Every structure is written in C-alpha cells, then in structure tokens.
Amino acid sequence: xxxxxxxxxxxxxxxxxxxxxxxxxxxxxxxxxxxxxxxxxxxxxxxxxxxxxxxxxxxxxxxxxxxxxxxxxxxxxxxxxxxxxxxxxxxxxxxxxxxxxxxxxxxxxxxxxxxxxxxxxxxxxxxxxxxxxxxxxxxxxxxxxxxxxxxxxxxxxxxxxxxxxxxxxxxxxxxxxxxxxxxxxxxxxxxxxxxxxxxxxxxxxxxxxxxxxxxx
Amino acid sequence: xxxxxxxxxxxxxxxxxxxxxxxxxxxxxxxxxxxxxxxxxxxxxxxxxxxxxxxxxxxxxxxxxxxxxxxxxxxxxxxxxxxxxxxxxxxxxxxxxxxxxxxxxxxxxxxxxxxxxxxxxxxxxxxxxxxxxxxxxxxxxxxxxxxxxxxxxxxxxxxxxxxxxxxxxxxxxxxxxxxxxxxxxxxxxxxxxxxxxxxxxxxxxxxxxxxxxxxxxxxxxxxxxxxxxxxxxxxxxxxxxxxxxxxx
Numbered sequence: 170x171x172x173x174x175x176x177x178x179x180x181x182x183x184x185x186x187x188x189x190x191x192x193x194x195x196x197x198x199x200x201x202x203x204x205x206x207x208x209x210x211x212x213x214x215x216x217x218x219x220x221x222x223x224x225x226x227x228x229x230x231x232x233x234x235x236x237x238x239x240x241x242x243x244x245x246x247x248x249x250x251x252x253x254x255x256x257x258x259x260x261x262x263x264x265x266x267x268x269x270x271x272x273x274x275x276x277x278x279x280x281x282x283x284x285x286x287x288x289x290x291x292x293x294x295x296x297x298x299x300x301x302x303x304x305x306x307x308x309x310x311x312x313x314x315x316x317x318x319x320x321x322x323x324x325x326x327x328x329x330x331x332x333x334x335x336x337x338x339x340x341x342x343x344x345x346x347x348x349x350x351x352x353x354x355x356x357x358x359x360x361x362x363x364x365x366x367x368x369x370x371x372x373x374x375x376x377x378x379x380x381x382x383x384x385x
Numbered sequence: 386x387x388x389x390x391x392x393x394x395x396x397x398x399x400x401x402x403x404x405x406x407x408x409x410x411x412x413x414x415x416x417x418x419x420x421x422x423x424x425x426x427x428x429x430x431x432x433x434x435x436x437x438x439x440x441x442x443x444x445x446x447x448x449x450x451x452x453x454x455x456x457x458x459x460x461x462x463x464x465x466x467x468x469x470x471x472x473x474x475x476x477x478x479x480x481x482x483x484x485x486x487x488x489x490x491x492x493x494x495x496x497x498x499x500x501x502x503x504x505x506x507x508x509x510x511x512x513x514x515x516x517x518x519x520x521x522x523x524x525x526x527x528x529x530x531x532x533x534x535x536x537x538x539x540x541x542x543x544x545x546x547x548x549x550x551x552x553x554x555x556x557x558x559x560x561x562x563x564x565x566x567x568x569x570x571x572x573x574x575x576x577x578x579x580x581x582x583x584x585x586x587x588x589x590x591x592x593x594x595x596x597x598x599x600x601x602x603x604x605x606x607x608x609x610x611x612x613x614x615x616x617x618x619x620x621x622x623x624x625x626x627x628x629x630x631x632x633x
Contacts, residue, residue, distance in 0.1 A: 212477040216484055218411040220448040252631050253599045254429045254451045258501070294501040294512070296629060302429045314427040323503045323512055325532055331573045334510035334534035348448070348455070384450070 222384040225249040231378025239268030257297045264290045286330040293337050295322025315344035326361050333361035349384040415474040417442045424464025428453035436462045492596040493522055493554035495632035502628020509535030522553040540570035562590040585613045602630040
C-alpha cells in the first residue's frame with residue numbers, strides 16, 4: 170500500500186519535474202530583460218534655449234530742428250540691448266535734410282551749402298536708464314506696461330559735409346502694445362560745435378520723434 | 386533719398402513679417418519647490434504682484450527679459466517671475482536648474498565682451514566700439530574701431546590688441562596691452578591742406594575694468610600710439626577713453 174502511494178507520488182513528481190525545470194530555466198531568460206528596458210528620458214530644462222527678448226529694434230520718424238537751418242523731417246533706425254531691467258544701450262542712425270537759413274531766404278540767390286551738404290545724418294551710441302517704469306491705464310479694463318527713460322550718449326553728425334562729434338541727451342516714453350511691440354516717443358537734444366557761420370558755435374538740435382520697436 | 390528710404394522701409398517690413406513666423410519656441414515646464422513664487426504684471430521690481438503659484442505647481446516658462454521670466458501657471462495665469470525665485474524651481478525629474486545669475490566670478494570668466502566708449506585722441510574727440518574675446522581669464526584679444534573727430538580733420542582707426550589682466554577676479558581689475566592697427570585721417574572741407582593720409586600705428590595700453598553689476602563693466606583706458614609715418618620722425622599720440630561694456 171505504502172509502496173503504491175510512493176509510486177504515485179514519484180509518478181506525479183516525475184511529470185512535474187520538467188515543468189519545474191522549465192520554471193527554473195525562466196529566470197535565466199529574464200536576466201536579459203534589463204538590457205532591453207530603457208531609462209526614462211531626462212527632462213532637463215535647457216535655460217539657454219529659452220526665448221530671450223533683450224534686443225529691441227525699430228524705426229522712427231519725427232521733426233529735427235537744426236539750429237539756423239529750420240525744422241525738417243527726420244527718419245531713423247534704432248537698436249537697443251537691455252542689459253538689466255534698469256539699463257539699456259542704444260544705437261541710432263537717422264537722416265534728415267537741412268532747410269535754408271533765414272539769411273539765404275532773405276538775400277535771394279545766396280546758397281551757403283550745396284545740395285550734398287544739405288544731407289544731414291547722425292549716429293549715436295547711448296546709455297538709457299528706465300527711471301519711472303510702470304503701467305498706463307486705458308479705461309478700467311486695460312493696463313499697458315511702459316515707462317519713462319532718461320538717455321544720453323555720444324556719436325557723430327554729418328553736418329554741412331563734415332563729421333562733427335555730437336553728444337546727445339534726452340528722455341522718452343516706451344509703451345508696450347504687446348510683449349514684443351513697443352510705441353516709443355523721444356525728445357532728444359543733439360549738440361555739436363561748428364564754425365560754419367564764422368565763429369565757433371555750439372549747435373543745439375532738438376528732435377521730437379515717435380516710432381515702433383520690436384523685442385526679440 | 387526717397388528711394389533709399391523706401392528700400393529701408395521694405396526691408397524693415399519684411400524683417401517684421403518674418404518674426405512671428407519663427408519656429409515653435411522652447412517652453413519648458415518646471416515645478417515650484419518653494420512655498421510659492423510671485424507673479425508680477427511686468428518685468429520689473431516695481432510691478433504689482435497679482436498672483437502666486439503654489440508649491441508643486443507645474444509652471445511653463447514662456448520667455449525671458451533681462452532678469453525676469455514670463456511664466457504660465459496651471460490655471461493659465463501669465464506673469465513675470467524674478468530669476469531669484471526661478472532659481473528654486475525644479476525640473477520634472479526633481480533636479481535643480483541652473484538659472485544664470487551674474488557675479489564677480491562670471492566677470493572673471495567672461496568670454497565675449499562688447500562695449501562703446503569715447504574720449505580724447507591728441508586733442509580730437511574719439512568714439513570707439515570694442516569687441517573682445519578671452520583666450521584665458523588672463524589674456525584677451527581685442528578689436529577696436531574708432532572714429533576720430535577733430536577741429537581740422539577727422540578719420541578712422543582700427544586696432545587689434547592683446548590685453549593681459551593679471552587679476553581677473555578683482556572687481557577693479559587692471560590690464561595691460563599691446564597692439565597694432567591703421568589710422569586714416571582726412572582734413573575737413575573748410576581747411577586747405579594736404580591730402581588724406583593712412584598710416585600704420587602700434588600702441589601700448591594701460592586700463593582699468595570696473596565690474597558694476599549683472600553684465601555691466603565700466604572701463605578707462607590709456608593708449609600710447611606710435612604712428613609709423615613715412616617721414617623721418619614717428620609721431621607719438623596719447624589716447625584716453627572711458628566707456629561701458631557688457632559681457633556674454
């Protein structure tokens with residue numbers, strides 16, 4: 170009886186053995202698995218790829234009063250670099266045409282300058298300071314950021330055929346229509362010395378201009 | 386004049402039209418790890434705080450303007466956060482992120498530097514634009530373009546120099562340099578004089594760089610130029626300039 174039960178037990182074991190053998194073999198196959206499993210992708214933040222909007226370029230138009238030569242239209246281009254929230258560097262280049270002095274108009278035929286010499290242009294490199302940044306409110310629904318800035322710098326003017334060292338100072342207002350589009354109003358005095366009309370004289374040339382700039 | 390103006394306007398309009406068409410922008414998500422970060426209405430310290438993003442919020446960085454980041458919260462509020470608060474956010478894996486902040490150490494290890502200046506060149510006014518690149522923290526190569534504006538003549542000058550800074554990590558850092566270049570002088574129209582001149586020049590310089598803050602440097606430079614003329618005597622010229630630079 171005992172031996173019969175033992176035989177059945179052995180028979181059962183014998184049938185199970187290959188199965189357990191297969192089970193025992195399985196972990197070997199599993200050992201290969203980790204090689205196939207991929208590490209989760211690193212979601213690193215690349216700060217230097219974030220869109221920076223520290224540059225500003227634009228065009229402007231306005232009225233430039235060149236001392237003795239009347240008030241004339243002026244067209245210019247500007248490029249700014251915002252170093253901090255307070256300071257920015259600006260380069261401008263603009264062109265205008267000189268009008269006639271009152272002497273030329275009264276005396277009839279006399280022309281002090283040739284047509285070429287009447288082409289007036291200047292460039293300037295300046296440092297700006299956002300003195301009163303803030304928001305402007307239109308009605309009760311809209312708030313636009315903007316701010317008043319002071320600006321001063323140096324450059325050169327091509328006046329009556331000669332380059333003149335020119336310093337400039339002024340102020341302006343920047344109003345943000347959107348994050349990247351600005352309205353700019355500028356009042357600037359460009360100062361240089363010239364002996365064109367006899368004695369050496371300091372010329373003050375006031376410019377009033379408006380323009381649009383884009384941040385990128 | 387009008388033709389040139391028209392071309393400029395057209396070129397400008399094209400440039401503007403191209404801008405919104407730029408490729409999809411990189412706008413990463415970060416997680417707030419401080420108790421909260423403050424959203425200002427504009428990129429400046431004075432703009433009012435109108436919202437806060439709470440700890441654990443996933444915020445999207447939209448753009449950067451100077452030290453400010455424009456972000457969007459999960460509730461679709463958009464505002465500006467200062468870099469000092471962004472510095473404590475984590476990426477989606479919980480790792481901290483390096484946001485650029487500038488200090489004396491960055492000043493010492495600056496690579497590219499651009500600046501403008503003005504001063505005196507032997508009695509004439511000089512305006513200059515400078516670009517330089519650091520080969521090592523101690524040695525820089527420097528390219529300067531200058532316009533000279535005198536009472537009787539004006540001109541241009543271009544120089545290339547090698548500048549050495551023995552103490553680059555000092556806030557007020559002295560520098561010494563040598564270089565060479567060309568100078569072109571033309572007399573003004575009201576003066577009856579000899580024709581234009583172009584000469585080679587060599588110079589030695591002493592300068593001081595003062596690190597102000599962020600990426601701003603104020604500098605003063607003295608250069609002693611020797612103009613190599615074709616005449617018997619070489620001309621010695623002193624140049625003093627002061628200006629501002631930014632580094633990248």
